[in-house]
Amino acid sequence: MYQSLINKLKSKKNLSQGEAKEFIDSVLQGNIESNILTEFLKLLNEKGFCAKELTGFAEAMREVSNKVIYKGDVVDNCGTGGDGLKTFNISTTASLIASCSGVSVAKHGNKAITSNSGSADILESSGINIKLSPEQVSMCLEKLNFGFMFAPLHHSSMKHVADSRRAIAPDKTIFNLLGPLTNPANARRQLIGVYDKSLMEVVAETLMNLGTDRAMIIHSYDGMDEVSIFDKTYVIEIHNSKIMRYVIDPNDYFSCNSTMSSIIANDAEQSLEMMLGVLKNYDSPARMISLINAAALVYISGEAESIDEGIKICAQALKSNSVYEKLDKLIELTNSF
Numbered sequence: 001m002y003q004s005l006i007n008k009l010k011s012k013k014n015l016s017q018g019e020a021k022e023f024i025d026s027v028l029q030g031n032i033e034s035n036i037l038t039e040f041l042k043l044l045n046e047k048g049f050c051a052k053e054l055t056g057f058a059e060a061m062r063e064v065s066n067k068v069i070y071k072g073d074v075v076d077n078c079g080t081g082g083d084g085l086k087t088f089n090i091s092t093t094a095s096l097i098a099s100c101s102g103v104s105v106a107k108h109g110n111k112a113i114t115s116n117s118g119s120a121d122i123l124e125s126s127g128i129n130i131k132l133s134p135e136q137v138s139m140c141l142e143k144l145n146f147g148f149m150f151a152p153l154h155h156s157s158m159k160h161v162a163d164s165r166r167a168i169a170p171d172k173t174i175f176n177l178l179g180p181l182t183n184p185a186n187a188r189r190q191l192i193g194v195y196d197k198s199l200m201e202v203v204a205e206t207l208m209n210l211g212t213d214r215a216m217i218i219h220s221y222d223g224m225d226e227v228s229i230f231d232k233t234y235v236i237e238i239h240n241s242k243i244m245r246y247v248i249d250p251n252d253y254f255s256c257n258s259t260m261s262s263i264i265a266n267d268a269e270q271s272l273e274m275m276l277g278v279l280k281n282y283d284s285p286a287r288m289i290s291l292i293n294a295a296a297l298v299y300i301s302g303e304a305e306s307i308d309e310g311i312k313i314c315a316q317a318l319k320s321n322s323v324y325e326k327l328d329k330l331i332e333l334t335n336s337f
Contacts, residue, residue, distance in 0.1 A: 001023070002023060002026070005019055005023055005040070006036075006039060009040065009044060009047055015053050015056070016056075017055050018056065019056070020053040021056035021057070023040070024056065024061070025060050027160055027161060028064050028157035028158075028160055028161075032160075034163040034164050034167070038163075038168060041173045041174065042168060044173070045172075049174050050202065051205035051206045051209060052209075053174070054177060054178075054181070054202060054206040055206050055209040055210060057174055058182055058210060059210070061158075061181075061182040064155075065155055066134050066153065066154045067134060067185070068134045068137045068138055068149060068185040069134070069135075070104070070138050070185055073104065073188070073189065074104045074105065074141065074147075074187045074188075074189075075106070075190065075191070075300060076105070076180070076187035076191070077098070077293070078109060078179055078180040078192065079192060079195075080176055080177055080179065080180060080194045080199075080225055081118075081176070081179075081195065082176055083193075083223055083224055085223060086116050087263045087264060088264070088270070088271040088274040088275060088286060089118070089119055089122040091293065092107065092109070092122055092275065093274075093278050093279070093286075093290040093294075094291075094293035094297060095294075096146065096327065097290060097314045097317055098298055100317040101294065101310075101313045102298065102303040103301040104145045105145065105147070106137070106149060106184075106185035107119065107148045107149065108151060108154075108180070109123075109148065109149070109150070109151060116268075116271070117268040120151075121271070122268050123148055124268075126272055126331065127331040128148065128331050131150060131153065132153075133153075133337075134149075134184065136334070140330065140333060140334065144329055146326065149183070149184050151179060172195075177202075177203060180203075181203075181207070181210065188211070188212055188213040189300045189301055190216075191215070191296050191297050191300055192207075192215060192217050193224070194219050194225055197219045200219055200236050201236070203217050204238060208238060208241070208243075212238060214237075214240070214300050215300065216237050216238075216299075217238075218234065219234050220233040222260065226293055227250075227296055228250060228289070229256045229285060229289045229292060230256065230258070230260050233248040234247060235248055252308075253311055254288045254292070258285040262284070262286070263289060274286045275290075278318070287318070291318075292307065292311060294314040295313070297310075298310035298313055
């Protein structure tokens, strides 16, 4: 089966959704040798992957993941990573703020791969127990509107692709895009940052194929896989079956005279220090960028009609000290299991 697919990729032909899914099903079951997968992924990189291929991969990964069952609607804020800018954990900080602003956040994340601190690193540094069962994550969502899903515990089949990804590194593969597309809690509303503007359309089309209700796919002019406060941000917004394309200008919301260097973190401890400053509502560029990304989450959830309204809701959550208190409650709850 795989040889015909490899020949197809060599001819620069796209695979069908079914072909991609069938191949990755075999990979995730441990039935494809690493050298074959490595060749497959390299050929896919050379051709450039399409939405049907990405959809097939995502469907296969979703089927074998350890799922989190939660009766309510959840939102995820999970970027592809790989922008190489070494900023503090903006998406994690924004997710905590949103969870105190009327939104249930099922945060999907991992330890650092391309950054100095991943979402798992900063939460672990804060004292949160990240190694939870799906049932324990559900309990966190029910009690505190925030649950963190440590990717390796939910996608154990990914061990079968590790050798190939290492062989191709530092080049990225299609798997770099799959984290945000394989939320174990089946989040149907998402804020997804991508490391390359050229990937925005394929991610948007894939989300539509996967039945996502609402999403914002973002990439800033200054290269961030977040909504930036230092430059404009490209947005593709999905709302049911409609797609809108626009640009967010941070000057419409903030007056920021700083540069990106003000939010760089060299390790998880420094990232945590910045996050705690935000949760204590200290005025800083870190607070501004966390607020605008949290506002995007609140907007996607439907709790706000605009980014501007979302910022006001999230600013009130910080001012009330509820976000800082939420962190303490998460530390207590996750370590009680």
